[in-house]
Amino acid sequence: MVNYFKQLTLPWLIAVAAMALATGLWYHFEMQGQQRIQIQQFSATLQLNSAALLNDKDQQLLKAQLNHIRYASAIPLTSVALYRQSGKLLAATDLPPALQNVRPALPVRNFSLQQVEHQWLALQPLTRYAAATDGVLRQPEADNNYYLLLLFTPETEHSVWLIPVFIVAMVGWVMLLLIRGTLSQAAQRQHTDISLLAHKLSQLKQGQLNARVDEELMAELLPLKQAINDLAVHQAGQHDIAQQQLKQQQQQVAQVQLQTEQWQQQNKALQLKVAQQGRAQQQRFLSLQQLQQQGTALTEEEFSRALSGQLTLMQLELNGEAASAVPILLTDFIATHIVVCQQLLLQRGIELQLIEGAGNAGCQVKLPQLALSAMLPEMVQLGSRSEGCSELTLEVRVVQQASGTVLQLSVTTDGEGMSARVRQLLNSNDTQALQWHESDIAILIAVKQQLKAQMSVQSLDGLGSTVAISIPLPELTAVGHNKLQHILLFEHNAAMLTERVQSLSAVAAHVAGCSDLAELNLKSTQYAYDRVVLFLPEPAELAAWQQLTTALAGRSQLLCYSANAHIAIWRAALTVAVETTPFCLARLNNIATALTSRPYPHLLVVDDNPTNLAYIRVLMKTQPVQLSTVSCGAEALKLCRSERYDVILLDIQLPDIKGTEVAIQLRQLAGYEDIPILAFTAHALEDEVAEYLQAGMNDIIFKPLEPAKLQQVLSWCSLGETDDLG
Structure with missing residues (x-):
């Protein structure tokens, strides 16, 4: 780059000098042209103002006027001379001897300008018209034609045309310095970039991985930068492969070492186990000897x-x-x-x-x-x-x-x-x-x-x-197993009752537990259970137990368990089998695989009072009943057409259809000819009872549905067959 600048300096200086010379010459000729124009304009002015000059006959005044013209010129005027067209000199101011014998081609009709020894010689024709007595100018006479000889000496100011030459030279010099500075910066950057590339190559040679060139380089060095980066990527890839291979080898070595350690530990453990077993066997033999003794x-x-x-x-x-x-x-x-x-x-x-x-x-x-x-x-x-x-x-x-x-x-x-x-x-x-x-x-x-x-x-x-x-x-x-639907459980111990209910819930959908004989009697009549499990208490009220167990055995599969201390009494008092072996879930599972469980009866409650429906849901939650509720007669009829219900508890005063009308339409549906329909009302007079009976209803349940009245509904659910009010 520096050599390129050295080679460029001399042609640039020559070009600057030529530009300066051309500028000076152009300015010189431009000044001459401006002077010619000014001289021509000045001469034309003299022609227009020549009347006063030509009418003056006094030689001294004429010369004075010529001097006035001389000093009034913007361009330095050396001499002024007035001639007739015949060549006769009329007046002159400081006419050089060299020009006294100058004789232009006569007559002088037009303005002419010529250069004589760094001076400008101008010839300007003048005309004087004859005086008119009648107001009309006459043609000039031949002897009335004149011309002026003007000798101009322009002042040549070198500073005027040297200034642009100097400016051009300075601009050229400044440009030369700027180019030199730019080339120096480029050379310095090139040197820096080359040093960077050399450093990166040295890193690659030493095997370093961070040898990528990420800095911005000169355009000329971009191919070399790309080549170094490709080489760095290749070297990094080779290094990664080598590292992976080394890691795999280390892992293999570690695995071998680990296996060796495991084998050693297993060997030690085996030896220890053998020793322990030997001591244990020895101890067992000693124990057997002691036992024999x-x-x-x-x-x-x-x-x-x-x-x-x-x-x-x-x-x-x-x-x-x-x-x-x-x-x-x-x-x-x-x-x-x-x-x-x-x-x-x-x-x-x-x-x-x-x-x-x-x-x-x-x-x-x-x-x-x-x-x-x-x-x-x-x-x-x-x-x-x-x-x-x-x-x-x-x-x-x-x-x-x-x-x-x-x-x-x-x-x-x-x-x-x-x-x-x-x-x-x-x-x-x-x-x-x-x-x-x-x-x-x-x-x-x-x-x-x-x-x-x-x-x-x-x-x-x-x-x-x-x-x-x-x-x-x-x-x-x-493991899948058959699940029972409903089990009746008796356990006199309240704490044990809770435990057994939770245990039986795994094999039955519903477990009705009780710890009192009266409660057992009540629940036993509500529904025919799939299984009845009785954990008999201390012997008491044997006649009542005998009657109850006999009735339960006739309706359901009955399992009775008693403590060893009371087994003889219970077996003598009851006609059913009483077991002493502790109850286990496998006993129910075995029975469940041989029998098919009955589903819960499906109860439909129709009432427009949300409070009544919510209360009924709470009461039925623990009962062996599938419950559905609706709030109007139209919904009840729609459900009954798509599903079959075992018992219907029907409100009389519904918002859309009267309860008796709903009962009449239900009796006309297939499958609902004998389904129990219970009137749900707050009051019932004799004529109203007759109306309910005529509509096909089976019984009356008075509002509100209290727990005592609930047993009446559950009885109908257990029977699952119709009966009349009468």
Whole structure:
């Protein structure tokens, strides 16, 4: 770029000089042209004003006038001379000798201008007209024609034409400096850009990844910039590939190391397990030897129970966490093992109560069967250790928790509670220090470890104890089962009634619970239930119970349960079967698969009072009835044409159609010839009763519908057949 400037400087100076010279010459000739014009204009003025000059005959005055003309000229006038056309000089002012002999071509008729030695010589013809006596100018005479010789000496002011020359020269010089500055900046930027590119190339050579050129460069360097960026991208891609390969290799190495560590840990765990199993087997053999030594002091059943416990414990310890899980239907599992649990407690005179959660019905869990089968009887066995225990409650529930689904098993007993040693042993995880008669504790600890369960023990002196185990359920499957429609339940214990209602709600759509014999009598007549489950209280009012159970057995499937202490009395007093085995949900499920449940009767209430309808909905909410409500007769007729209702409670005073007219139209519909239609009114005189009867109504229900009157409606729902008012 600098060399280019050096090569350009001389031609530029020559061009500037030529421009300055051309400017000076142009200005010089322009000035000459302006002077010629001024001289011509001045000469023309003299021709117009020549009358006074030519009429003057005095030589001195004529010369004075010529001097006046000389000094009045804007252009320096050196000499002025007046000639006749014949060439005779009349007057002159400072006529140079060189011009005294000048003789122009005569006659001088036109203005002429010529340059003589840096001076301008102008010839201007003049004419004097003869005086007119009659007011008319006459043609000039030949001797009356003159001409002026004017010698101008223009002053040449060099500063005048040198100024534009200087300006042109200065402009050229400034332009030269600007070009030089621009070229210097361009050269400096080019040097900077080249240094940047060199630096980036050096970074690429060293393998750096941030070698992209993001700065703005000169247009000439853009291809090189693009090439460097492409090279940087390629190098970054290669680096990423290399990094990925290195990362993969590191991951592979880490996996190999992890596998090696896992193998080592598994090997150590296996060695530890083998050692533990060896010690456990040795301990079991010692326990079996102790049991053999004590065999003569034990009954056959006690010896068999202790031997079975030791063998179960040995099998659990051998299997450990490797025991395979199998699908187990929870309700069937409980029904199978509850008999074993009851037999254990019968020997000690302890009453067994079983409570199953609503989530147990149709629930299939996947757990090691040996562990689960061993845990349930051993928990019952452990609970019976409490001194003074007379009643034991076993609860089995499937519960949803924040951490997941768990199977909760708990044994609650009355009496004095567990001993401190038993609580201490349960809170430890060591089974090797336990004696042969503590196999139930050892089995629970082994099952807890195998199933990764949580165990809690609570015991208060004089208030009994509770042992609870929570088992996580990684796999839970819902198994479909037939659901009953309505069950009637009796339980004299209010707390147990609530628990059993919740439990039975899993297998029935509606559970009617009661804890009083009078309430049971009332509810038993309201509807023919699918199942009736009675947990008989202490024997009392045996005749009433005998009559009620006989009637219930004739209408529904009846299940009766009694405590062991009262079983003989109840079996002697009642004509139905009374069971001692604790009630379990599997019993209802098995019955439900063999029978088809009846649906709830469908009741339609027609009333234009929203308060009455809201109150009826509240009353019917807990009753075995499907309820529909409308507020006018037209809607009632429309619904009855599309659906079938078992009972219709019909208001008499409706806003659109009178109730009796609605009843007449209903009797004309197919399927409603014998459906019970009940008049719903606040009053009914004898003639009104006759009108209702004539319209086809079956009974009268007086407003408001109180709980006592509700039984009248439910009776019609239970019967499901027509009857007359009479």
